[in-house]
Amino acid sequence: MKLANKIAVITGGSSGIGLATAKSFVEEGAYVFITGRRQSELDKAVAEIGRNVTAVQGDITKLADLDRLYATVKAEKGSLDIIVASAGFVDVKSTAEVTLEHFDKTFDVNAKGTFFTVQKALPLLNDGGAIVLVGSCIHLKGFPQYVTYGATKAAIRHYAKTWAAELVGRGIRVNNLSPGAIETPILDIQFKTPAELDAAKTMFSQVTPLGRIGQPEEMASAILFLASSDSSYITGIDLVADDGMT
Ligand SMILES: NC(=O)c1ccc[n+]([C@@H]2O[C@H](COP(=O)([O-])OP(=O)(O)OC[C@H]3O[C@@H](n4cnc5c(N)ncnc54)[C@H](OP(=O)(O)O)[C@@H]3O)[C@@H](O)[C@H]2O)c1
Numbered sequence: 664m665k666l667a668n669k670i671a672v673i674t675g676g677s678s679g680i681g682l683a684t685a686k687s688f689v690e691e692g693a694y695v696f697i698t699g700r701r702q703s704e705l706d707k708a709v710a711e712i713g714r715n716v717t718a719v720q721g722d723i724t725k726l727a728d729l730d731r732l733y734a735t736v737k738a739e740k741g742s743l744d745i746i747v748a749s750a751g752f753v754d755v756k757s758t759a760e761v762t763l764e765h766f767d768k769t770f771d772v773n774a775k776g777t778f779f780t781v782q783k784a785l786p787l788l789n790d791g792g793a794i795v796l797v798g799s800c801i802h803l804k805g806f807p808q809y810v811t812y813g814a815t816k817a818a819i820r821h822y823a824k825t826w827a828a829e830l831v832g833r834g835i836r837v838n839n840l841s842p843g844a845i846e847t848p849i850l851d852i853q854f855k856t857p858a859e860l861d862a863a864k865t866m867f868s869q870v871t872p873l874g875r876i877g878q879p880e881e882m883a884s885a886i887l888f889l890a891s892s893d894s895s896y897i898t899g900i901d902l903v904a905d906d907g908m909t
Pocket of ligand 1: 674676677678679681699700701702704721722724748749750751752776799800841842843845847848849850
């Protein structure tokens with residue numbers, strides 16, 4: 664049990680990488696609070712996880728929702744040991760296609776939402792805790808149409824460095840995970856037709872040495888490593904789990 668008696672908040676815990684992480688954390692002895700905007704997906708996730716889980720519906724771009732999330736954690740458990748900030752948004756657009764609305768939404772969810780997810784958790788987070796931010800390997804490489812998304816993930820990678828330095832006195836470790844292309848719903852919604860999706864999956868597979876898309880469980884095991892004492896001498900890093908793509 665790598666996370667026995669630990670309390671974790673996992674944003675985006677109703678789907679994909681966040682859901683796989685919530686399942687693995689519970690198997691390792693943790694109690695998890697999961698968030699997401701859609702109550703229907705949260706209900707399904709709670710049923711799948713089965714035990715030691717509370718779902719708190721909310722949007723990470725709304726500070727009142729984050730306050731409500733942490734008020735629930737405080738009321739139910741008193742404090743917190745681990746934050747996994749996995750909630751994220753992607754909408755692929757070339758630079759010429761980017762509108763003000765697209766720009767604001769991408770930065771609102773990924774850059775602003777992730778920032779306040781962590782800032783608002785700090786008073787509840789126990790000394791010796793761990794923060795894992797879910798970025799993207801796209802911040803390391805130029806991919807056409809990922810200009811705004813990649814910039815927000817570069818911001819998140821920077822948060823990890825600064826927060827690692829700011830929180831070192833409390834023994835709180837902060838690390839960033841940079842996933843490659845992973846088989847989750849966020850991959851599907853980026854493309855307008857099944858043919859475009861298939862072409863993108865083929866492209867992503869061809870640019871990775873092992874020639875395949877990753878699975879959310881493979882990200883969950885990397886997050887478990889960063890959240891547990893297995894990585895006790897590691898803070899401020901970017902763990903690139905992209906099958907060598909970048
Ligand atoms: N899959 C990939 O290929 C890949 C690659 C690199 C990085 N990532 C990153 O991995 C993270 C998780 O993505 P995923 O692949 O697991 O996608 P996913 O299966 O679509 O999960 C996204 C999760 O975030 C939640 N979410 C989205 N916007 C939110 C908001 N404003 N407030 C609260 N929750 C919100 C979603 O629930 P609701 O929609 O109900 O709110 C859902 O639970 C993201 O940060 C993504 O950028 C993914």
